[in-house]
Amino acid sequence: MPAKASKVTIADIAAEAGVSVPTVSKVMNGRSDVAPDTRQRVEEIIRRHGYQRRTDERYRKSNLLELMFHELESAWALEIIRGVERVAGENGMAVVLSESQGRLRPGQSWLENVLARRPVGVIAVFSDLSADQLAKLRARDIPVVVVDPVGEPTAETHSVGATNWQGGLTATRHLIELGHRRIAMIGGPQHVLCSRARVDGYRAALETAGLTVDPELVRHGDFHVEAGYKQLLPLLSLEDRPTAVFAGSDLQAVGVYEAARAAGLRIPEDLSVVGFDDLPVARWVGPPLTTVRQPLQEMAAAGARMAITLAGSGDVEHHRVELATSLVVRSSTAAYSGGR
Amino acid sequence: MPAKASKVTIADIAAEAGVSVPTVSKVMNGRSDVAPDTRQRVEEIIRRHGYQRRTDERYRKSNLLELMFHELESAWALEIIRGVERVAGENGMAVVLSESQGRLRPGQSWLENVLARRPVGVIAVFSDLSADQLAKLRARDIPVVVVDPVGEPTAETHSVGATNWQGGLTATRHLIELGHRRIAMIGGPQHVLCSRARVDGYRAALETAGLTVDPELVRHGDFHVEAGYKQLLPLLSLEDRPTAVFAGSDLQAVGVYEAARAAGLRIPEDLSVVGFDDLPVARWVGPPLTTVRQPLQEMAAAGARMAITLAGSGDVEHHRVELATSLVVRSSTAAYSGGR
Structure with missing residues (x-):
């Protein structure tokens, strides 16, 4: 992670990128009326300098946690929601729920809306954000934690799973x-x-x-x-x-x-x-x-806590946490009887 | 409903209430540093005049729908969430989920947070908002729709249920x-x-x-x-x-x-x-x-649509909608056999 240099201003970033100050603001606010290569250059510079946003009204984060599912299909999802909801409540935050309609990778409009809402962090369940989406969130200091990642978790992605x-x-x-x-x-x-x-x-x-x-x-x-x-x-x-x-x-x-x-x-x-x-x-x-x-609720709660910690101090001990599974023996298993 | 008189200004309201303009602003923004009786007086005047907010940045609504449960306990809740999520998606909105931890009436901090988020509307599931809470939301033009109300639905409360x-x-x-x-x-x-x-x-x-x-x-x-x-x-x-x-x-x-x-x-x-x-x-x-x-999903979707309509034109055809139930015969019922 780059060292934070809080003395860098938006004007410095604009000068280095060769764009105007309003353009840098647009990028930071997730607006779509910026040319893609300009956006990328500005984001790269913001990231490199670890630019710390002023805490005035326009840049202040909301007290929202984003919870994103690829589908809201089963009781599985409800357990996750309850875990995140619990941690949000403990921290005086609210949960924004969204669903990428069965696609593992949420679309561009989802990302733009998230950037506009300026959440504390994003908890993505069983989803696969693109490198570009992750970069955009990172450029705005919005941490992402993935619960049960689909792809190979990289050292840059924070994630929670089970064993x-x-x-x-x-x-x-x-x-x-x-x-x-x-x-x-x-x-x-x-x-x-x-x-x-x-x-x-x-x-x-x-x-x-x-x-x-x-x-x-x-x-x-x-x-x-x-x-x-x-x-x-x-x-x-x-x-x-x-x-x-x-x-x-x-x-x-x-x-x-x-x-x-x-x-x-x-x-x-x-x-x-x-x-x-x-x-x-x-x-x-x-x-x-x-x-x-x-332990789905506990996994979700751990993911939410990780996101809040990352948004605050910016550091957690482990990038990947796996919570233990355990066998619960009920009545659907019996000794092999030898015949049919 | 009172006729909307869009010519009333914040200054008029402040004068009528005998308070300062900033105090009226505070009430409108749901801040808690206003004396209760002052707040009540200002809200009453706002409501009476049907004050229409200027659409500048400070008073603009977010694109959030608030969905409030008294408990997130069963698959029941998931069906409701899916219905609201669907309508929110169709309208480019996001859903903020909250739970009043088993209490039928959500607390004061819930209300303050909702007012600060300026949602399009509130969908309250199986919950019982107080007259005071409803008045505060109404004073800020935030419509409330109740799904399966606990109490007797009054003519002032919009609600969706089943037969x-x-x-x-x-x-x-x-x-x-x-x-x-x-x-x-x-x-x-x-x-x-x-x-x-x-x-x-x-x-x-x-x-x-x-x-x-x-x-x-x-x-x-x-x-x-x-x-x-x-x-x-x-x-x-x-x-x-x-x-x-x-x-x-x-x-x-x-x-x-x-x-x-x-x-x-x-x-x-x-x-x-x-x-x-x-x-x-x-x-x-x-x-x-x-x-x-x-039809839980459809009921929730109807509630969300009702809230969005109320937030827009401000009028819906019916205060109360009941969707039809139907018997689904499977294998747990059989003819009485006469004995045991």
Whole structure:
């Protein structure tokens, strides 16, 4: 990080960039009526000098935290919202919620609106901001914290996640210890890092137990109910069908329940099922679901606190925090019975 | 509504109130350093004159919609958020989310923060703003729309709800048509109007079918899972136990499922269950839940549109809109079998 040199003025930046002072102001306020190369040059200079904004009315930050989802689809999102809302409340801040309508990368209008709102910080959930978007936010001292990043987290991105690999390992070991050998895995989207980690944990559990991974039993969904149903159903008609499934998410586990019901299989007598997340629904399905608890509220709260800290002192101890997952054993898993 | 007289100035208001111009400004900006009686007098004059604010920078509204919950507890809240988020997106606005931590009436700091943010409008979910809070918002031309109001909606309050009475009637008639006579009802909190309407619909269905309402079978919870469990369980050990339950909400129905399981009763063979809401969980429980669909997303969207319209032209056709509920028959209800 560059040293902060608070003596640099907007006039200095304008002179160095060869533009007028109003142009620098426009860039700083996120206005779109600036030529892209001019904007880039000005942002680069602002960043290099670590320009500290005057705290007059026009540049003062609001007391808003931006929370951005790529989709507001499941109870998963509500847990995240509650975690951020809690920390915002403790700090006298309010939460602005936005959704990038299923796209992993939010559009330009989202960014312009965020810059105009001058939030304390941005918490991006399961989303993939571009380098350009990150640079624009950084140029205005708006820290970004990503919860469960999709791409490889770089040293420049602050992020919070859960120990997904460990969770996948624990879930699969639980099934192995119950005597299961044919264990199916339904992951999330292949490009999503948290899903990869869960699948890798599954593989590690099998391989360290001396079992081989059957590629036929490893499928990928999108973490939602329908995917669990659709991915499991064909496996149930295999000659040597799986006797247990690690469903990758609680919602996929709900779909797995439906597929088992459709195939006339009882849970856990004929099929053991483990989920991931520990959403409220895990307790409500019949039978209650054994799952890997991911502390979503706490992860979101940690992300919000990180953003507030970065906006204040500007420094946090770690760029990446992973909170621990834990296995919650309920009634959807049972010892392998040997037959069908 | 008073006629708008756009020629009234801040100076006129200050003169009439016997205060300085800066004091009027403070009141209009929601600052707290004004004596309560002064504030009240100024607000009253502003309201009476229908003062139209100049649209300069200091008084301009933000593009924020305020969405206020008394609790962010269930998937219910997520449906509401999605509806408001959708309309906000269509109008280039962003949503600020806040929660009054379980209190039905949000506190003073919430109001001050809202006034400082100058939102387009406020959508209050299942909450009960005080007359004073409503007056303060009205004095600043910030419209308030209540979704599912707790108290009696007055002509001055704009609100959106569902046809709760009709929904309760339909749910109970469905059970009567299946041959059930001992039908229990678990309502929400007694003071909550939408819950009263559902219970009244239940009574109306029984009475118009020539059946008497047994007060012993009418219980009240708080719409959450645990309440369904706790309120139903004692009824199952009655000599003449109910053979069907209208659970008042989907989450209470989930609790009813647990109570039935604990008592060794099968659904629907031994006990028929109807929910209310049609949350995603209704499809996922085993067996899938027969329920009354309440169009939560559409209700929230209608509330958001109403607030935006009020902020613009200042007028809507109806103060109160009720969207229709509908019965969704799944697998948790069956014909009365005569025995146990």
